[in-house]
Amino acid sequence: xxxxxxxxxxxxxxxxxxxxxxxxxxxxxxxxxxxxxxxxxxxxxxxxxxxxxxxxxxxxxxxxxxxxxxxxxxxxxxxxxxxxxxxxxxxxxxxxxxxxxxxxxxxxxxxxxxxxxxxxxxxxxxxxxxxxxxxxxxxxxxxxxxxxxxxxxxxxxxxxxxxxxxxxxxxxxxxxxxxxxxxxxxxxxxxxxxxxxxxxxxxxxxxxxxxxxxxxxxxxxxxxxxxxxxxxxxxxxxxxxxxxxxxxxxxxxxxxxxxxxxxxxxxxxxxxxxxxxxxxxxxxxxxxxxxxxxxxxxxxxxxxxxxxxxxxxxxxxxxxxxxxxxxxxxxxxxxxxxxxxxxxxxxxxxxxxxxxxxxxxxxxxxxxxxxxxxxxxxxxxxxxxxxxxxxxxxxxxxxxxxxxxxxxxxxxxxxxxxxxxxxxxxxxxxxxxxxxxxxxxxxxxxxxxxxxxxxxxxxxxxxxxxxxxxxxxxxxxxxxxxxxxxxxxxxxxxxxxxxxxxxxxxxxxxxxxxxxxxxxxxxxxxxxxxxxxxxxxxxxxxxxxxxxxxxxxxxxxxxxxxxxxxxxxxxxxxxxxxxxxxxxxxxxxxxxxxxxxxx
Amino acid sequence: xxxxxxxxxxxxxxxxxxxxxxxxxxxxxxxxxxxxxxxxxxxxxxxxxxxxxxxxxxxxxxxxxxxxxxxxxxxxxxxxxxxxxxxxxxxxxxxxxxxxxxxxxxxxxxxxxxxxxxxxxxxxxxxxxxxxxxxxxxxxxxxxxxxxxxxxxxxxxxxxxxxxxxxxxxxxxxxxxxxxxxxxxxxxxxxxxxxxxxxxxxxxxxxxxxxxxxxxxxxxxxxxxxxxxxxxxxxxxxxxxxxxxxxxxxxxxxxxxxxxxxxxxxxxxxxxxxxxxxxxxxxxxxxxxxxxxxxx
Numbered sequence: 001x002x003x004x005x006x007x008x009x010x011x012x013x014x015x016x017x018x019x020x021x022x023x024x025x026x027x028x029x030x031x032x033x034x035x036x037x038x039x040x041x042x043x044x045x046x047x048x049x050x051x052x053x054x055x056x057x058x059x060x061x062x063x064x065x066x067x068x069x070x071x072x073x074x075x076x077x078x079x080x081x082x083x084x085x086x087x088x089x090x091x092x093x094x095x096x097x098x099x100x101x102x103x104x105x106x107x108x109x110x111x112x113x114x115x116x117x118x119x120x121x122x123x124x125x126x127x128x129x130x131x132x133x134x135x136x137x138x139x140x141x142x143x144x145x146x147x148x149x150x151x152x153x154x155x156x157x158x159x160x161x162x163x164x165x166x167x168x169x170x171x172x173x174x175x176x177x178x179x180x181x182x183x184x185x186x187x188x189x190x191x192x193x194x195x196x197x198x199x200x201x202x203x204x205x206x207x208x209x210x211x212x213x214x215x216x217x218x219x220x221x222x223x224x225x226x227x228x229x230x231x232x233x234x235x236x237x238x239x240x241x242x243x244x245x246x247x248x249x250x251x252x253x254x255x256x257x258x259x260x261x262x263x264x265x266x267x268x269x270x271x272x273x274x275x276x277x278x279x280x281x282x283x284x285x286x287x288x289x290x291x292x293x294x295x296x297x298x299x300x301x302x303x304x305x306x307x308x309x310x311x312x313x314x315x316x317x318x319x320x321x322x323x324x325x326x327x328x329x330x331x332x333x334x335x336x337x338x339x340x341x342x343x344x345x346x347x348x349x350x351x352x353x354x355x356x357x358x359x360x361x362x363x364x365x366x367x368x369x370x371x372x373x374x375x376x377x378x379x380x381x382x383x384x385x386x387x388x389x390x391x392x393x394x395x396x397x398x399x400x401x402x403x404x405x406x407x408x409x410x411x412x413x414x415x416x417x418x419x420x421x422x423x424x425x426x427x428x429x430x431x432x433x434x435x436x437x438x439x440x441x442x443x444x445x446x447x448x449x450x451x452x453x454x455x456x457x458x459x460x461x462x463x464x465x466x467x468x469x470x471x472x473x474x475x476x477x478x479x480x481x482x483x484x485x486x487x488x489x490x491x492x493x494x495x496x497x498x499x500x501x502x503x504x505x506x507x508x509x510x511x512x513x514x515x516x517x518x519x520x521x522x523x524x525x526x527x528x529x530x531x532x533x534x535x536x537x538x539x540x541x542x543x544x545x546x547x548x549x550x551x552x553x554x555x556x557x558x559x560x561x562x563x564x565x566x567x568x569x570x571x572x573x574x575x576x577x578x579x580x581x582x583x584x585x586x587x588x589x590x591x592x593x594x595x596x597x598x599x
Numbered sequence: 600x601x602x603x604x605x606x607x608x609x610x611x612x613x614x615x616x617x618x619x620x621x622x623x624x625x626x627x628x629x630x631x632x633x634x635x636x637x638x639x640x641x642x643x644x645x646x647x648x649x650x651x652x653x654x655x656x657x658x659x660x661x662x663x664x665x666x667x668x669x670x671x672x673x674x675x676x677x678x679x680x681x682x683x684x685x686x687x688x689x690x691x692x693x694x695x696x697x698x699x700x701x702x703x704x705x706x707x708x709x710x711x712x713x714x715x716x717x718x719x720x721x722x723x724x725x726x727x728x729x730x731x732x733x734x735x736x737x738x739x740x741x742x743x744x745x746x747x748x749x750x751x752x753x754x755x756x757x758x759x760x761x762x763x764x765x766x767x768x769x770x771x772x773x774x775x776x777x778x779x780x781x782x783x784x785x786x787x788x789x790x791x792x793x794x795x796x797x798x799x800x801x802x803x804x805x806x807x808x809x810x811x812x813x814x815x816x817x818x819x820x821x822x823x824x825x826x827x828x829x830x831x832x833x834x835x836x837x838x839x840x841x842x843x844x845x846x847x848x849x850x851x852x853x854x855x856x857x858x859x860x861x862x863x864x865x866x867x868x869x870x871x872x873x874x875x876x877x878x879x880x881x882x883x884x885x886x887x888x889x890x891x892x893x894x895x
Contacts, residue, residue, distance in 0.1 A: 007671060007672065008672075008713075008714070011672075011710065011713060011714055012714050014710075015707070015710045015711070018706060018707060019707065019732060019736065022699070022700075022703060022736075022737055023736050023737065026740065030739070235645070236645065317645075344739040344740075344742075345734060345738025345741070345742055345850070346738075346742050347742050348694055348695060348742040350696040372696075378696050379696070413848075415850065416848035416849070416850050417795075417799070420799060420800075420802055420850075421802045423802070423805075423806030423807065424798075424799075424801075424802030424803065424805045425752060425755060425802070425806075426752070428798045428799070428801070428802045428805065431798075433796060434796045434798040434799050435799065436795045436796065436799050
């Protein structure tokens with residue numbers, strides 16, 4: 001060393017500072033966050049313009065989800081392999097104008113529930129009397145989710161039940177009961193699916209059905225012939241379940257056409273969403289896969305090509321568990337939110353907010369950039385379902401995320417064993433026998449949920465605890481709906497092995513809103529796939545009617561827009577799936593509009 | 600994983616053929632080239648990196664820090680092969696959505712060589728020191744490469760074969776072999792102790808993190824002892840301490856084991872050499888101190 005002790009001392013101080021400063025900053029930031037998380041209704045209303053209260057018990061809902069109990073050969077790692085099944089979908093099954101709630105259960109013999117909205121803040125489970133409760137009978141598999149769509153355009157939404165087992169399609173008999181039409185529809189006898197959605201991929205006016213497999217469909221998880229059922233890679237697995245696209249033939253039958261239209265994949269699908277991302281009038285299909293990259297199937301007019309890598313969303317493999325579309329910048333373009341896993345010090349995948357790059361609105365130039373970190377919505381623990389919604393009606397779409405994987409013993413973690421095996425060779429990780437026993441340990445359990453408030457200037461702030469979202473259950477599905485028909489978006493959360501939670505929203509009445517219920521005529525009657533762009537105060541926001549999105553969830557079909565204070569609404573433009581364009585003028589805030597597609 | 604695992608003889612006796620010179624002992628650029636090829640192959644085939652920008656930031660920070668500190672403390676511009684490996688190691692192994700941990704870790708790696716010294720020698724493996732430090736102190740911001748390379752056999756075989764050839768050519772294969780054999784032996788013992796499948800205990804060895812660890816980090820000539828027997832003993836002790844960390848369910852057990860064993864082994868070696876020198880029984884210079892690498 002040529003320099004003397006002074007230079008070395010200066011270097012040593014700088015060296016220590018380099019270690020100490022990030023630690024100090026990180027701790028101060030954590031403390032600030034903790035201090036800011038105290039819930040006070042008045043303060044929340046004044047500061048954020050809204051707050052939630054969890055009202056499931058007052059609403060008469062006491063639903064507790066029960067996880068699957070699979071083949072005893074999997075007993076050692078049962079919490080992991082049976083970690084899904086809690087789902088929620090919002091449906092107005094009896095067309096009374098009030099959103100109802102359907103939730104799934106997942107233990108053999110357990111009952112699903114359909115909570116009818118009693119219009120007074122309470123709900124009544126009517127699933128048993130309507131014939132859609134006892135759907136997890138031994139030998140038929142168990143429920144993983146449900147999506148509702150009026151496949152026969154009779155005015156009443158029908159139910160497709162996503163299962164690890166026998167998939168089921170129920171025809172809605174005008175709100176008075178349901179008939180199992182799975183056989184007539186021509187559905188497969190068995191699949192191990194975790195996601196599905198209704199969409200009219202060929203724009204023929206009839207809803208088609210996409211279903212994404214998770215475990216291979218040849219596996220009966222209750223009667224295993226082998227324990228080699230696990231993914232062959234934790235980032236590049238392609239030994240999962242197949243994909244299905246059921247084309248609606250219009251007479252109650254469906255034809256499976258996935259291979260014909262270009263959807264061939266055996267990745268482990270967990271979530272899916274459909275929206276017209278290329279502005280060609282046809283809905284594109286986004287699939288978030290566990291153990292691998294996401295897939296984006298561009299719809300070229302009834303035929304798809306996979307463009308995940310080309311568009312940037314399908315290169316870095318993660319653990320995709322959610323697909324939600326939201327126009328977060330009020331620019332008339334959808335961003336896509338995909339949830340993944342983040343565990344401090346062990347695995348920081350980070351969630352993805354795929355934002356379309358400027359000038360890439362359509363066709364081959366479509367390209368996305370992940371701005372989750374810049375926006376502040378990247379780290380959400382072991383994230384599952386998430387939905388966009390303007391919770392404070394300020395005119396900007398916010399984001400509700402649920403999370404938490406397995407909450408058992410608070411003091412003992414399975415992460416060490418998980419990391420030990422997950423990085424290994426496929427021959428090791430692919431066989432359940434090689435996985436260490438869970439032994440009552442937690443894996444990213446007891447996690448705090450996120451309510452990210454969009455400030456409209458490119459930043460989201462997590463205000464979950466400050467607005468009353470304090471539960472730490474193992475969240476799976478999130479759905480948003482105006483359950484009280486009062487212009488506020490409420491949130492329903494389905495928890496694995498936990499209670500169904502209803503977060504009732506209380507919004508500052510000075511913040512205005514507007515809602516639309518669309519009805520197709522030439523298009524499918526539910527208007528699934530219809531896009532409405534609202535123009536007000538010099539800005540625009542696009543939303544679409546979705547036939548399933550998030551994780552194991554479906555929002556209500558009505559579209560809700562927050563408008564902020566003193567809005568001046570210029571117009572609303574509806575792009576119907578049939579191609580019809582409709583412009584609405586003279587709209588006033590704080591109203592629900594029923595819009596029928598022009599004949 | 601900072602210094603090219605090579606030792607350079609002062610006077611090569613016979614000039615090898617041109618094609619062979621790329622793999623001979625006096626080519627300090629073989630390991631940097633090899634690790635770069637691993638990075639590019641992994642990124643192009645599997646997208647292993649958090650992003651090119653983050654890795655380049657780590658490399659750039661390491662190079663600049665080395666240049667500045669070398670100029671200040673040694674009065675010359677240093678060869679950057681060592682700093683390059685430190686930077687690229689941080690860039691590959693560290694996982695963080697943020698940019699700053701890559702810069703901080705790369706800077707810490709290089710600075711540790713100039714700050715943490717004893718009798719003119721640094722004794723922490725630079726990238727091991729930096730990665731352990733940020734993992735321990737900033738777990739909410741960083742993690743480590745764990746599940747890349749596709750979990751498939753072909754990637755594993757290619758890296759093991761190429762890595763073994765390189766390490767053998769640079770006279771460090773004994774370290775890798777001893778560590779791997781020790782790990783396998785102790786994995787069987789661990790499995791019996793904790794009643795878990797043997798394959799689950801062996802599993803980490805088949806992952807990418809270990810491939811980089813056994814070929815680049817544990818074989819670093821500047822922070823390993825000189826004698827072959829000593830190297831083998833240290834490699835075994837790293838595996839042994841790692842076993843205890845694993846029994847305590849430490850996710851980065853091998854890194855923490857090297858963090859402790861490596862410096863202690865070097866200090867003991869320095870103490871033994873000093874005693875020998877004092878008693879007139881000094882043995883030949885150690886491989887590390889005769890490597891000729893441009894280090895402070």
